[in-house]
Amino acid sequence: MTAPTLLGAWLLAVALVVGLFRRSLARLWREPVLRVPVLIVESDDWGAGPLAQAEALQRIGDVLQGHRDAAGRTAVMSLALVLAVPDGPAIARSGQYRAVALDSPCFAPIHEALREGVARGVFALQLHGMEHYWPPTLMASADPAVRAWLHQPVPATTEDLPSPLQSRWVDARTLPSRPLGAAEIAAAVAAEVQAYARIVGEPPRVVVPPTFVWTREVEQAWAAAGLRCVVTPGWRYPARGADGLPCGDEGPIINGERSGEIGYLVRTDYFEPVRGRGAAHALGVFERKTAEGRPCLLENHRDNFIVDAKTRDQALVELDALLAGVRQRRPDVRFMSTWELHTIVQRQDPDWLVAGTRERIGFVWERLRGQGRLWILLRLLGVAALGNAAIRLAARSPGGR
Ligand SMILES: [Zn+2]
Structure with a gap:
């Protein structure tokens, strides 16, 4: 074979791969590129529940307050709130579903710790849900363990429920789950948004769907009720399958993507010391995401901090190490709330986002490396090596803010 024939075959192969993966490539390119490293730790499930949360929140706030970013801003944690748990004794007495809300006197220490953290600038609050379950599903359950859970003294711990519940x-009393009716959804969303405004003092703008199972209908109801940002794992899971796991993947969803009034953000990875993903793991994620021009949006849960004092103290040490680690690695790091990131991305704020093609290319090339099959094909074709060399030659620093 002659050189021109070989070159032609190679070009054809490259064109084929590009054509095959054009949607993924377009998404990588479309996703906003941040000028500076951004760290956001999002912790879920706080609010109505075990009273150990009050001291945990206080201690988390102290750790956050010990760290400032390049702009002198205190570290901040975005907390997704659960607004109510079952009123077990009342349910046992009446046979009807009854709830205890986060602003009831029995949760005063938790409510106060949240309010104090917001005043200190270390907490940003967002909606998780009125409850971390669908009450009619639990009430209809024939499972003795679920009935016992519903009837126990206040407060119940939702993490103890079977995962699909x-x-x-969704209605997961039988699997696969069944969708909820539009009227039920609209009423429940209106009630949770109203309760949030009463408890927090302002309406919610960001929502983290519990277990990341939600539907377009729920999203439309949230939008109608004033929510503007939905946090996702990069997919929407509208159901629970026969095996109980989230399913029906809708996506992929990228940072900054919109659907009507709603803008999406994507949690990329975890900071969960209790599950073996502590500071060392999260710092690796931070470095990768920063190289890709993406925000480092980390998932966390209250159970790292409320199970027992030893686990909590270890998680606090890890949190401290994470914050110290990002500042040491990147002194230009910025801490912010999920809502602030949403605003930056939706406004396409030029102070924060890189717009020029030549400035973006290096970041997008880094994103390509995480693309599994596509990256393997590019390596086999030699495009990866060529690209690496070209990037080294052409890339220009995006410059500081
Ligand atoms: Zn949750």
């Missing part, structure tokens, strides 16, 4: 926006 922790999803709020």
Whole structure:
């Protein structure tokens, strides 16, 4: 074969791969590129529940307050709130579903710790759900363990429920789950948004769907009620399958993507010391995401901090190490709330986002490396090596803010 024939075959192969993966490539390119490293730790499930949360929140706030970013801003944690748990004794007495809300006197220490953290600038609050379950599903359950859970003294711990029942926006009394009716969804969303405004003092703008199981209908109801940002794992899971796992993947969803009034953000990875993903793991994620021009949006849960004092103290040490680690690695790091990131991305704020093609290319090339099959094909074709060399030559620093 002659050189021109070989070159032609190679070009054809490259064109084929590009054509095959054009949607993925377009998404990588479309996703906003941040000028500076951004760290956001999002912790879920706080609010109505075990009273150990009050001291945990206080201690988390102290750790956050010890760290400032390049702009002198205190570290901040975005907390997704659960607004109510069952009123077990009342349910046992009446046979009807009854709830105890986060602003009831029995939760005063938790409510106060949240309010104090917001005043200190270390907490940003967002909606998780009125409950971390769908009440009619639990009430209809024939499972003795679920009935006992519903009837126990206040407060119940939702993490103790079987996993499929922790999803709020499907009926998982039998599997696969069934969708909820539009009227039920609209009423429940209106009630949770109203309760949030009463308890927090302002309406919610960001929502983290419990267990990441939710539907377009729920999203439309949230939008109608004033929510503007939905946090996702990069997919929407509208159901629980026969095996109980979230399913029906809708996506992929990228940072900054919109659907009507709603803008999406994507949690990329975890900071969960209790599950072996502590500071070392999260710092690796931070470095990768920063190289890709993406925000480092980390998932966390209250159970790292409320199970027992030893686990909590270890998680606090890890949190401290994470914050110290990002500042040491990147002194230009910025801490912010999920809502602030949403605003930056939706406004396409030029102070924060890189717009020029030549400035973006290096970041997008880094994203390509995480693309599994596509990256393997590019390596086999030699495109990866060529690209690496070209990037080294052409890339220009995006410059500081
Ligand atoms: Zn949750």
